[in-house]
Amino acid sequence: SSRLQTRAQLSNKGQKHRAEQLSILRELGQGAYGQVFEGTLQTPRGKDRVVLKRVKAKVEAAETMGQMEHLLNVYAARAAPQSVAHFLGYIEVTATQATKALTEGLWLMWRYEGSQTLWSYMRRTSLFRDECLTALAADLCLPEPVAVATVIQQLCENLSAMHAAGLVHRDVKPANIIFAEQEKRFKLIDLGACADLRAGTNYIPDEGIMDPSYCPPEQYCLPTDSPDLARQFGVVRSAMSPMLWSRYKPDRFDSWSTGMVLLQLAIPRLRQMESLRDFTKLLKREDCDIYAAVKAARLPAKQTALLEAEQGAGWDLLAGLLRPRSVQVMDDGGVRFVNTKSKAIRLPVSAAL
Numbered sequence: 001s002s003r004l005q006t007r008a009q010l011s012n013k014g015q016k017h018r019a020e021q022l023s024i025l026r027e028l029g030q031g032a033y034g035q036v037f038e039g040t041l042q043t044p045r046g047k048d049r050v051v052l053k054r055v056k057a058k059v060e061a062a063e064t065m066g067q068m069e070h071l072l073n074v075y076a077a078r079a080a081p082q083s084v085a086h087f088l089g090y091i092e093v094t095a096t097q098a099t100k101a102l103t104e105g106l107w108l109m110w111r112y113e114g115s116q117t118l119w120s121y122m123r124r125t126s127l128f129r130d131e132c133l134t135a136l137a138a139d140l141c142l143p144e145p146v147a148v149a150t151v152i153q154q155l156c157e158n159l160s161a162m163h164a165a166g167l168v169h170r171d172v173k174p175a176n177i178i179f180a181e182q183e184k185r186f187k188l189i190d191l192g193a194c195a196d197l198r199a200g201t202n203y204i205p206d207e208g209i210m211d212p213s214y215c216p217p218e219q220y221c222l223p224t225d226s227p228d229l230a231r232q233f234g235v236v237r238s239a240m241s242p243m244l245w246s247r248y249k250p251d252r253f254d255s256w257s258t259g260m261v262l263l264q265l266a267i268p269r270l271r272q273m274e275s276l277r278d279f280t281k282l283l284k285r286e287d288c289d290i291y292a293a294v295k296a297a298r299l300p301a302k303q304t305a306l307l308e309a310e311q312g313a314g315w316d317l318l319a320g321l322l323r324p325r326s327v328q329v330m331d332d333g334g335v336r337f338v339n340t341k342s343k344a345i346r347l348p349v350s351a352a353l
């Protein structure tokens, strides 16, 4: 498969560190394939605060997933360094080095960028004040009315750099957007689902491993059933040509997710996942017409006030981001994109909301 083919590229793995340099402090999160910890790395200059991810033992395919995330971090660190959490390299823990906390196997390591993800800001709710936007504005050192626009602009800049390098993140959501305290800007984390479409790395046409709440209706970043793509990824395995990129617009996958993030930032009620799911159902029922969906949802004017500002600039941006590509499902279940000639979304967004 294209995954195996790219093993060869693992020759550039980034910096290798020794197990003795590491200590694990506490668990930060647990996903399907790995566990994430905070820890310290001993260097000649002192102790650095780091984040460590290990691949879960005994989970099938987890090892490959870990190698893919490793590859994608090495590439993204080079191609879009401002867009992603600073990748520090890896550690291979042998059986004899292993401890209870530092288990045998591959560990990936990043700089500890900060304690808050965009999701943790969204969780700060109060009946009386929008604490999410107040906290965002305070940390970004900006006035509250431009906080949402700034977050989305930074997210778009990050994605724009990734897309320019042929990378589609495929798992853009508030929990995967970290606030880097040093630079005072948001960066992307979690490249486990990221695909490098130039090399075909981590791309399997009909595999769906993304969060359904943020995934566009067409579900895939590229058609799963298309002779021209099969030729590129199946037989020839060459880099995806600019011509096919512009025909299928795989970057729109992340644009949709960005639209969902904007919805949650701008409309406080949609920060509850249950409400977001209900709203997404309405949106699909209304053929992805955001204006019709909001009308049908009967949201109080106060909920949508932010989108109304500046002659509805927020609505325009939302409508631009939440544009699915039309699909045709084939007899064997394969998906073909049709009518993809419509105008491309230009990122990053230059105008404030």
Ligand code: ADP
Pocket (backbone or CB within 6 Å): 028, 029, 030, 031, 032, 034, 035, 036, 051, 085, 086, 110, 111, 112, 113, 114, 115, 117, 175, 176, 178, 189, 190, 191, 192
């Ligand atoms: P998972 O595959 O479990 O979703 P993530 O890479 O998204 O793993 O990391 C899980 C959590 O760990 C994030 O939601 C975030 O809270 C924290 N985290 C990840 N990377 C960093 C980092 N570089 N700095 C600070 N916290 C991080």
Ligand code: MG
Pocket (backbone or CB within 6 Å): 031, 175, 176, 190
């Ligand atoms: Mg994650």
